[in-house]
Amino acid sequence: MSSSEDDRPLARGRNNGVKSSTYIPKSVDRAMDRQNPSNGQPAGISVRMGPVEPMNVDTTEANGTTNGKRKARSSITNGKNYKDASSSDEEDSKPLSKRRKTAIPEKSTMGSDSDDEPLIGGIRKPPRIRASQIGESEDSDVPIERKLAVQKQKIEKKAERTANAINAKNKSNGKPKRQSKAADSDSDVPLAKxxxxxxxxxxxxxxxxxxxxxxxxxxxxxxxxxxxxxxxxxxxxxxxxxxxxxxxxxxxxxxxxxxxxxxxxxxxxxxxxxxxKWTTLEHNGVLFPPEYERLPKHVKLLYDGVPVTLAPQAEEVAGFYGSMLNSTVNVENPTFNKNFFEDFQEIIKESGGAKDRDGKPVKIKEFSKCDFKPIFEWFDSERTRKKNLSKDEKKAIKEVKDKAEAPYQYCMWDGRKQKVGNFRVEPPSLFRGRGEHPKTGRVKKRVLPEQITINIGKEAKVPPPPEGHEWKEVKHDNTGTWLAMWQENINGAYKYVMLAANSDIKGQSDFKKFEKARELKKHIARIRKDYTKDLKADLMADRQRATAVYLIDKFALRAGNEKGEDEADTVGCCSLKYEHVTLKPPNIVIFDFLGKDSIRFYDEVEVDPQVFKNLKLFKKAPKTDGDEIFDRLTTSALNKHLSNYMPGLTAKVFRTYNASWTMSSLLQDMKSVGTVPEKVKDYNDANRRVAILCNHKRTVAASHAGQMEKMQEKINGLRYQQWRLRQQMLDLDSKQKKKRGADFFQRDKDLDDEWVLQHQAFLVDEQRTKITKKFEKENEKLKAEGGKEMKDKELDERLKDADDLAKQFKKENKTGKVEAEGKGPTIEKIEANIEKLEQRIRTMKIQYEDKEGNKEVALGTSKINYIDPRLTVVFSKKFNVPIERFFSKTLREKFDWAVKSVDETWEF
Known part of the structure; x- marks a missing residue:
């Protein structure tokens, strides 16, 4: 290549951005090598985790451009967090945190099982990973980031050795052979054989x-x-x-x-x-939501203080907004309000307009003059009314609902009864989206039968549509696993009715996903060798592709796809833009962009020096904000390249492989002992390492602090019970103080007099609540059996126990003595009760540390979506821990195939 070609400017590329040159001159490579010498440290691990504040760390030198510091992205609004099972903490009684301050425990280790949540700009920089978060000793002189990087390198080397061993066996005699135990189950031998x-x-x-x-x-x-x-x-x-x-x-x-x-x-x-996919298929179609019921005549939208009457279509949409005034994250979002009002005005116009009491037209032009409060108050009162229904009334409503849904819950698939998943057609509402979705607030219109296509067997009876309607189309597509489909109006996406997660078909889909990840272990050594070599390729396209595969493999980045103008501005590896990547010499890369579902992805990572050099080259001037970093690479081209190594291999398989292989490696070296909670913590510690190494992170949930305070309150309550028992020992034998020492009978300093008074009041209120609920439950049973209900006088009599407890506490506070309780109290019995409480405290502290340690790590994401569920079953069987401690009922049904197909000797 001539010198003139070496120095030529970058060309304009797709999307009118700057296009990288086709080849990379040797002179440019050598010059950049001199600028960024290697520090000799292992790379490939996140340096920071957790919530972040917007950063301005870019410098002119770091970015390789004459521009100043890049603008930091503003914080992102919260997205929804969906869980498989709600925490039991949510069902407990109201915590004392609402009434008093409590002691905050020291650094701890684990946490909630929830799925990914948006990483939101906080008020501080993200903390470095603490040793306690991954079960390492904190007194080591080795930085925790370095420990994880070294560990990751060991796991990767083990993977390469395994791949080489598999390939060597398969190549012998030119025939596939059964693999060693470490890689056996993914051989060419069919499972059934x-x-x-x-x-x-x-x-x-x-x-x-x-x-x-x-x-x-x-x-x-x-x-x-x-x-x-x-x-x-x-x-x-x-x-x-x-x-x-x-x-x-x-x-x-x-x-x-x-x-x-x-x-x-x-x-x-x-x-x-x-x-x-099937030979015979029968089902009963889909269940439509109920028709709209109009609001009471006195409930109206106010416009500029005047009650207005709307047509049913417009009134329904007004109800969507009015019913959610308490959802401030939406109704205080300008984009949400703007989109809603545009659609609302259009629907008002289409339905005949709005009118006042006298029937005169009212033109609704300004959103600020709309008052939805009367609508909100009505919906709020309805929510309260339904909440206060008796048990029998709620039961009757549920029976009616279950009866209506029963015909749609199952289908016959090749003669086998299979549960259908989402058989309900989604009711109309307001679209909320996640993060900063540009269409948030738009009206999701009611889906009609004329929009729905039914998929069913040729010989089966086609389910009849609602009276007066027709299906859009009836198909007999036995290559598809869907039962019905329609197109929604917000994003134009197609919605499908599929089988439930615990059905054979869904289970086979999960099974194939993890088997494909297991297949990758045969090829991972060759893939890593090739992309490491291509990191220095002369052809720009090859170097960009190698760098992208490195980032996907090492940091679990999604591949990413190009977005339309009306879609959320979310990106992945291949679609990263100039402003999404910040470079800090010698080899620190900061990623900050909106990922899948508009969830903010932020991470500061150490990379291989050659990768750092490549990224600096890909950001070379005149590139600036808006220009693509991987401008000579697309997701389809990347996946096509990967498929050359293994049929069906795409970028997303790396996430599953890395998570499962890492967990498998950790489990092989694990020796879990102790109680069940301690073993669960060992599993969660391993899962946490997977989440950190594979970059599965989440922000701290808004409810986390309250949950932790509630748990600490329970621990403090048990400590208070222990103190009272020790005082009862003194009541039985005053010589115990001299025998055991005064410190044994001292109350912990953080349980001061103010705390004790508040806790005693809480215990009295708690007992009142329990007595009242038991009384109501017994009355409901008497009523159901046709008996005579108890009178309120009986409740008052029972509540005297709570009054007696309050008097007892008052006496103890005055005298400073606690009288021995129970039948025939002895020192030995009290000691046994103190030990039982101590065991409960230890268990709760483990749970506390678990929850605290995982507040910034998405264990649920790793466990459910990326770690082969058979590995969790292996841990359960190997260390004799009930599988219920890891999988909820829903997940046990979803992964029924995993639970039943392996024993403790199985390996990924």
Whole structure:
């Protein structure tokens, strides 16, 4: 290449941005090497975790541009956090944190199981990772970031050795061979051939976890019976009994039900990954939301102080906004209000306009003059009314709801009864989105049958649409796993009715996902070797691709796709722009951008010096804000390149592989002992390392501080109980003070007199609440049985126990003595009770440290989406911890295949 070509300016590229030159001159490479010498330290680990404040760390030298410091991104609004199971903390009684201050414990370790949340700009810089967060000793002289980097390098080297061993075995004699134990289960040997058990196993009265029910007149009847018979006849492998599912039933029920075969699809070689997904399919369509019910006549929208009457369509939309005035994160968002009002005005216009009491037209032009408070107050009163319904009334409402939903909950898929997931058509509402979505506040319109396409078997009865309507289309697409579909109006996305997470089809999808990640372990050494070599490639496209794969592999970045103008400005690795990457010599890279679901991705990482040099080159002037860093790379091109290594390999498989391989490596070296809570903590410590090493982070939840204070209050309450028991020992034997020492009987300093008074008041109120709830429950039972309800006088009599407790506390505070309680109290009995409380305190402290340590790490994301669930099952069986401690009921159903398919010797 000539010198003139070496120095030529970068060209204009796609999106009217600056395009990198095709080749990288050797002179430029050598000059940059002299500017950024290596520090000899291992790279590939996050330096910082957690909430961040906007930063201005870029310098002219760091960015390689004549521009000044880049503008920091403003903080991002909160997104929703969805959980598989709500924390039990939320169900407990009101914490004393509302009434007093409590002691804050020292550094701790673990936390909540929630999914990803937006990383929001905070009021401080993100703290460095503490040793206590990953179970390391804090007194080491080695920085924790360096420890993790070294550990990650060891895990990666182990992966390369495993890949080389697998490939060496497979190449011998030119034939695939069974792998070693460490990599065995992903060999070319089909799962069913490895297993001694046939894919069908006897199971009492259950078919995939669904209780056998009598046939009715619905269209699921006749074909289901035929298909079921067909499946049994076609099975060429004799069924064997294996692990019956135990369920308590009456003798009559047990005698009246026949045994059915449990389909263990993960052991079935008959069904490959062909295009045909089903032969017969029957279902009852979708469940539509109820029609809109108008507001009472006295509930009106006020415009400029005047009550206005709206057509039903417009009134319904006004109700959407009015009912959520308490959701400040939305109604105080200017974009949300602007979008809503535009749609609201359009709907008012289409439905005939607004009118005052006299029927005169009212033109609604200004959002600021709209008063939705009367609507909010009505909806709020309705929420309170429903909340205060009796148990019987709530039960009756639920029965009506369950009866209406029953026909849609199951379908017959190749003769097997399968649970349907989202069979309900989403009701109209206001779109909220996540983060800074540009369409937040838009009206999600009611979905009509004319928009819905039904997918069903040719021989099955097509479910009838609602009266007066027709389906958009009826298809018989046996290559698809969807039952119905329609297009929503906000983003034009297609919504599908699919099978539930615990169905065979969904389970197979998860199974294939993790098996694909296991397949990657055969190729990871070659992939890393190739992209490390290409980091120095002369061709710009090759160097950009290698750098992108490095970032995806090391830091769990998503690949990213180009977005339209009306979509949220979210990016991934391939679509990173100049302003999203900040460089700090010698090898620190700061990422700050909106990722998937408009969740802010912020991380400060140490990278390989060559990667740092490449990123500096990709940001070379005249590039500036808005220009793409990887301007010669697209996601499709990257995935096409990866597929050359392994069929079906895409960038996202790296996230699953790295998480599962890391967890597998940690479990192999783990020796978990102690109580169940201690073993759970060991698992969570390993999961935390996976989350940190694979960059699965979240912001601290808004409710975290309150939950931690509530837990600390419970611990303090147990400590107070211990103190009272020690005082009771003195009441029985005053010589105990001399025998055990005065310190044994001292109350902890943080449990001062003010705290004690407040805690005693809390205990009295708690007892009153328990007595009242028990009284109401007994009355409901009497009423249901036709008996005579107890009078309020009986409640007053029972509440005297709470009054007596208050008097007892008052006496203790006055005299400074606590009288021994219980029948026949002795020193030995009190000592045993103190030890029981001590055990409870230890357990709660472990849980506290768990919750605190994980406040900035998304354990749920790793455990559910990226770590092979079979590894969790291995831990459960190896260390004798109930699987319920890791998987909720929903997850146990979702990962039923994992729970039943492996033992403690299985390896990823």
């Amino acid at each position: 490895k297993s001694k058990v046939a894919p069908y196993a006897k199971k009492p009265r259950m078919s995939n976890g669904v209780k056998k029910e009598p046939d009715d007149d619905k269209p699921l009847k006749t074909t289901a019976a035929k298909a079921k018979s067909k499946v049994k006849n076609e099975s060429s492998t004799p069924a064997k009994k294996r692990g019956k599912v135990v369920k308590e039933e009456s003798p009559q029920e047990e005698a009246g039900e026949e045994e059915e075969e449990e389909y263990r699809w993960w052991e079935d070689t008959a069904k490959g990954d062909g295009t045909t």
